[in-house]
Amino acid sequence: MNKQICKFSYRREWLLIVFTVLLVQPAKAQDIPKLNNRLSALAKTSIQVKPPQVNKKIRQLSELEPFVTSAKMLLVQSPTPPNTPQTEVVQVTAVKANPTDKGVEVILQTSKGEQLQITNRSAGNNFIADIPNAQLRLPSGDTFTFRSTKPIAGVTEITVTNFDANTIRVTVTGEGSVPTVELFDSPNEGIIFSVATATSQARTQQPPQTQPTPSQQKPESQTQPKPSINSDQPIELVVTGEQDGYRVPDATTATKTNTPVRDIPQSIQVIPQQVIKDQGITRISDALRNVSGVTKEGSYGDATDVYRIRGFVTYDTLRNGFRIQDPVINPASLERIEVLKGPASVLYGQFEPGGIVNYVTKQPLDYPYYSGEFTVGSYDYYRPSIDISGPLTADKKLLYRLNTAYESAGNFVDFVNSQTFSIAPVLTYKFSENTKLTFEYEYSKLERVFNDGLPPLPIVFQLPINRFLLEPDINDGFTEESNNINLTLDHRFSENLQLRTGFAAYFQNFGIGSQYLRPGDLGVDGRTLSRGLITDGSGDYLSYNLQTDLIGKFNTGSIKHQVLLGFDWSYYDYKTAPYTSYVATPIDIFNPVYGSPQPKTELEFSNNYTTKRDTFGIYLQDQIVLLPNLKLLLGGRVDFINQRILTQDLDGQGNPINDQKTDASYNTPFTPRVGVVYQPIEPISLYFSYSESFNPSTSRTADGSALPPELGTQYEVGVKAELIKDRLSATFAAYDITKENVATTDPNNTDFSIAAGEVKSRGLEFDISGQILPGWNVIASLFHNDAFVSKDNTLPVGDSLVNAPGIGGSLWTSYEIQNGDWKGLGFGGGVFYTGDREAELPNTFKIPSYVRADASIFYKRDHWRVGLNFKNLTSTRYYDSQGYFLRPGAPLTVLGTVSFEF
Structure with missing residues (x-):
């Protein structure tokens, strides 16, 4: 995909920042030195002006402390003031990975990419970007996770996952250092993370012949040459889309809301479709053998599936949150099975205390x-x-x-x-x-x-x-x-x-x-x-x-x-x-x-x-x-x-x-x-x-x-x-x-x-x-x-x-x-x-x-x-x-x- 980078002169950037700060909130005395430091850094930076293109580069993300290139980013990087109204949570409905001449691009598909507010940081060899007002959601409403293993030279893994109920986290793990990642937005596709191969990193990160200014210097680990990639080898992507492997991070049964399992103060286990498929489950009760504290309990004529959970037998179960009794379940129609341990009467009424x-x-x-x-x-x-x-x-x-x-x-x-x-x-x-x-x-x-x-x-x-x-x-x-x-x-x-x-x-x-x-x-x-x-x-x-x-x-x-x-x-x-x-x-x-x-x-x-x-x-x-x-x-x-x-x-x-x-x-x-x-x-x-x-x-x-x-x-x-x-x-x-x-x-x-x-x-x-x-x-x-x-x-x-x-x-x-x-x-x-x-x-x-x-x-x-x-x-x-x-x-x-x- 041909992408042109839209850049702004520091003068336009200076005016835009000042104008935005004056509109959003009065400047405080303690903030003025910080603002002057940012403007000084911008003044020393030579930035070319090019006509706007279809795809707009948002900013360079490969640096540990990236400089600000827009007023919007300055506000995003600043702490959110108390009582700030919550912005709309943008739904990302799909994640795709495409090879490019530089490496690979990961596309987060959404029609509202301009609403996303992205912050990034580095940790070890990881580039981490958080999108605090977005969620991965399939059209069906289910969550999903994207994972690409060793897609290009110098990169061991790329993951896109729901970090919590309102944040998407993108993690790119380098082999020896923080990888180079650029971010673009496209009105037709969404948000695009462009990850460079080791060869591209080595080529684009060579230090200039002249002594750079302090704001242009890169961390030493980012200027080291990387091994080259054999261009004849195809890029192999391992992606989990609708399936989420054996781990499902969110569940709905415990709270009737889509809540991360780690935030639920009760034990809940999820058996995804992948486990059912891998184990060759033909009778759904066999899938529950994977969950602690659950024992198969026979039913009248061995016709249906009943369970004993934490010692208590329950003849009632739920189907998408609605009570049913003694059902005949087709494993092929299930996306997952959620097992909530302990009492559930607070949301579902009469049930045994086992789960x-x-x-x-x-x-x-x-x-x-x-x-x-x-x-x-x-x-x-x-x-x-x-x-x-x-x-x-x-x-x-x-x-x-x-x-x-x-x-x-x-x-x-x-x-x-x-x-x-x-x-x-x-x-x-x-x-x-x-x-x-x-x-x-x-x-x-x-x-x-x-x-x-x-x-x-x-x-x-x-x-x-x-x-x-x-x-x-x-x-x-x-x-x-x-x-x-x-x-x-x-x-x-x-x-x-x-x-x-x-x-x-x-x-x-x-x-x-x-x-x-x-x-x-x-x-x-x-x-x-x-x-x-x-x-x-x-x-x-x-x-x-x-x-x-x-x-x-x-x-x-x-x-x-x-x-x-x-x-x-x-x-x-x-x-x-x-x-x-x-x-x-x-x-x-x-x-x-x-x-x-x-x-x-x-x-x-x-x-x-x-x-x-x-x-x-x-x-x-x-x-x-x-x-x-x-x-x-x-x-x-x-x-x-x-x-x-x-x-x-x-x-x-x-x-x-x-x-x-x-x-x-x-x-x-x-x-x-x-x-x-x-x-x-x-x-x-x-x-x-x-x-x-x-x-x-x-x-x-x-x-x-x-x-x-x-x-x-x-x-x-x-x-x-x-x-x-x-x-x-x-x-x-x-x-x-x-x-x-x-x-x-x-x-x-x-x-x-x-x-x-x-x-x-x-x-x-x-x-x-x-x-x-x-x-x-x-x-x-x-x-x-x-x-x-x-x-x-x-x-x-x-x-x-x-x-x-x-x-x-x-x-x-x-x-x-x-x-x-x-x-x-x-x-x-x-x-x-x-x-x-x-x-x-x-x-x-x-x-x-x-x-x-x-x-x-x-x-x-x-x-x-x-x-x-x-x-x-x-x-x-x-x-x-x-x-x-x-x-x-x-x-x-x-x-x-x-x-x-x-």
Whole structure:
């Protein structure tokens, strides 16, 4: 690109500075000597005048203390006076790198480049430029990072990243000295950083023949000759655009605002799409093995994904911040997974105190994007998927994205197979730069042989892991369908005031027309297992959610505030259709004989059960910057909950036996949160937080009244550190959680409950993720947890909670060759460890601990990628738990994947 440098004479510069200073503020006595020194330096500088060109050079940035070339820069370099109005935060929507005859240019694409105020400095061999009123934002709103490794001779790395919520940082690292960087602005492209090669630096930085004036002298390190570059070698760029490697610097789940993880006084881990792809994740719950304190918890018929976090099981999760229950998740439609540890009720209402999982989906792009993938593997597994996106109109106001996948899979367990299908279209219409409307829809359907697994008995560890204890001719009709609809409006009144409102509807139907068996108790002979036959065991779940958030930024003196004022309304309706359960023919677990079971005539159980809940919540949050290194988070929420439980007993033909009974309850819990972050040095964040949670109870007392909500409190302290700047980060957390009002048996009437129970969870967690060296990524975790019963009328105090391991950890690392003939070839490997866990309450026996090893190999070339993933390399025998049933993990499994994108 041909760029002309527009320069000004010192006389015009002198007049412009004086004029600007007089307009902006009266000159103070202490400022006059500084101004005279700057003007004297300018007077000694010979600067040529050239006609203006299309691209304007802003200034020379390669010097440690650059002289001022405009009044605007003089003001930028001066400290910002208190109470100065905040300027608009400019959105940089893309970063590109192009080779030039001098080296390489990095372009920050924006239509508002003239509004950017840039300051720079040198640190060691690093040239650092900060843009304090800008953010890297994709058209979808997601953040991203640019990274170029060894692009030219003399430069080891160029990175462009969001340093904090309002600053972009550009870092150019030289091999032996500070590199030469020039800055231009272009009305058609944005801001351009021009980085010279070592040859260009040596040529342009040779000292003149005559003695230079003091203002023209360069630091000695910048006048040293540099090695030349072979012009025949192509420039190789490694750029992370939409993906951010293994490290994601920002998250939204903890505060409902895009906040750097280092500024959040609570533990939060993010699993990006790159980890899901590298590990060959086909079931999303496997991705959560990378997070400390999270254990996979089985669900009804092993149909959906449920988690136990810090010892507490949660059946509810979030999808883009909206509550959903027992979802079937397509990994290909996810941009990332955010796991917030500890209570989240201050923003999301009723949740368990252990934490929540938020699935963040992919959003439309403003450029054409096409991706396809096909995976085949062990046990007759195959899965095609597509991901396409782009603009639908020439003005790029209407954007779309479509993700769809189909999966057909056998299983290592005899007679078990499944089929799933999902499709997720997204449309975004941009009314203007400040207003957009997004519509999302996702349909999922699962058909699976119903398999609860094995009963929690020590004897089951003697059975082969492929043992099926139900009936192959009957357990083949379990179906689950879900429809998820989201409509979200974002409007920015100004840079300091934003409105976000959204509506979500979720419909789920399971067990449609199903008939299946479930395992029961083991007989006294130690080998005969009773079974129950369930017919018409279907259910419906629907929920509506409305959320509105108003986000404002303002200052009170030198203190900065980002205030979130919001309210949400939700309606929840869970209904089980009338079903019957008969005692069926038992089976020998060591020598099973299959055939149509003969159900006995007596009815075991049948009823009609519905739970309805209306919740209205209002919440307020303030993110306060007291000092640049001291941040405070305050928040509180009040909920108004109206819950109704409707029950009616039916006979075997579905006829009512008695009148419908309604148990109603009304609660208004208040949940606060307070946290503080102190950053003694830039890479380190020390934090403390206190937060509370609540969850309505469905248990009843002897007089028929509902128990009060379960209340949770957590104290957490921790350290967050950037071990390698902008590449590798870690979190260490210590927590203490107490959950009260837990239902326990009423000692005066054992058929009912009282809220006298209590459980505790205490532990330590460590998580690390990011890039160690170019191409070498890592994500790892380690935790210790003690979750136990602290008060109860029937359970022994001190008993550990079910499926809550005392210790666990994970390590996954991958490396991709960056240069040479083998560029694009990569390898990955890791181990996942889960300590032993209690299988039931009261504690009678443990589920054994295990270590599972995985590996991968892949090759990327141009737009194509092929890979092999090996899971459970050593065929380790291990078990996951539903809390009651045990499910063996798969032995060695191999998956092969071919994908493309352009």
